[in-house]
Amino acid sequence: MRKHNNKKTVVNCTFSRYLIVMTSKSLNSWHEIQDEVLSRIQAGIWKPGTIIPTENDLAREFECSRATVSRALNALSADGLLDRRRKGGTKVNLNPVRKATLPIPVIREEVEGRGCTYRSLVIEKEKRKPSPAIRAQLSLDADCFVMHVKSLHMADNQPYAFEDRWVNLDVVPDFEQADLTKISANEWLLQNSGFSAGDVAFYALNAGQQEAENLGCREGEALFVLERITQVNGKAITFVRLFYRPGHRISTTL
Amino acid sequence: MRKHNNKKTVVNCTFSRYLIVMTSKSLNSWHEIQDEVLSRIQAGIWKPGTIIPTENDLAREFECSRATVSRALNALSADGLLDRRRKGGTKVNLNPVRKATLPIPVIREEVEGRGCTYRSLVIEKEKRKPSPAIRAQLSLDADCFVMHVKSLHMADNQPYAFEDRWVNLDVVPDFEQADLTKISANEWLLQNSGFSAGDVAFYALNAGQQEAENLGCREGEALFVLERITQVNGKAITFVRLFYRPGHRISTTL
């Protein structure tokens, strides 16, 4: 049976010093409970570092099942606001906002999402032995071959990002024949190598001669760089450095 | 009743062209189901863009309740691997890995997490009228006051990051009296202003004179910059720019 009515009562509440009369709603959805808990935290009723009531207590207060409370609290825990542990109870986290979720779109989508026309140019595509540095990054043998691809992503015919990529031909031999004028290396790999895990890093770098020439900027300008190693079934498949044009920002809402 | 045994059967499976005999486990935990679904996607059994079986079908196959399947699929959906919609079914996402979750720790914790000793120096602390640029960032009136704080975060007595912060005294008037030699501005605000939302941006910038002096680097070096606006109850409380020392990287696993 779902309950749809609210009621006003004086609640048996261990936090009574903050409350005189408490409007106790029958909260029937875990979203409502999440919001309620969130606002109590933001209002300072439940302070960072303290333990909040148990699932059973909250279920009684909100007149819903424990599972519903659990779902709401787990959602807040996933957001980093609560710290939950068996026996220990549920604690309001100190330092609440600690995670930024950044979208890492395919560059074509990123460009088109800004309302620009996307185009990519292949600057260089060469099959070769990997350099020691690349061997280390991709955990490769000395005698294998990799494909080295340099390309430029354009937005409305302006350089948007310069890409320097190494592809492990042991894992995706077909990449040697890929026609990168029709589809970017990134998207080819996405479509032909299945799902992947990987590591991403961001940092700032002064533009070298190669980056400056391709992006049309001065040498030494600060570039935002994305570096990524992609793996399939634990085998490194590609290592890529993406040098964005000067002024590029990534942003997100916490 | 929990089931603990596995069994081997020929499964009535629409993907039989991939399977001769399928080991159908009784998967009793949503983690196991998540892993199984994930590996089927990675193995190409369920291809990007296609619909996977319904919750009911999977519950029958795995011999568990629909709720358990649902939980597993929802977890994968939250990770961006599946796209679920009522009536439409559950689809394997194209462009699977699109989100990077970056931890944004308090700098003290970031430094201590690297095994270094943290120290912070206040370089400047001044109450003043906000500049037009800052007024715009914080959505302030012209006649209010803000606190401008410049400080340096040190790791093992080496500069780690230079911080340029503006604090809205309308919202947190007590900040004027905060003793920033004992606690950094960031942590003071965290502890005294409750929970907060905000926007974060990252970009690269050539070091100016001020940054170079404080970080002990050359002017023009590429710096990784974090910019953040923090709001409480919809009111902007602080705007901060954090210039990391040259070579700083942030990284994450997808």
Added chain:
DNA sequence: TAGTGGTCTAGACCACCCG
């Protein structure tokens, strides 16, 4: 060891939305 969250179940109803 006792108390807390973690999880599973079977059933039910609902909301959305594709055909």
Added chain:
DNA sequence: GGGTGGTCTAGACCACTAA
């Protein structure tokens, strides 16, 4: 309209861990 996922419930047992 009907099929799919979204959600809630009441009860049960389990696993971790703080005290």
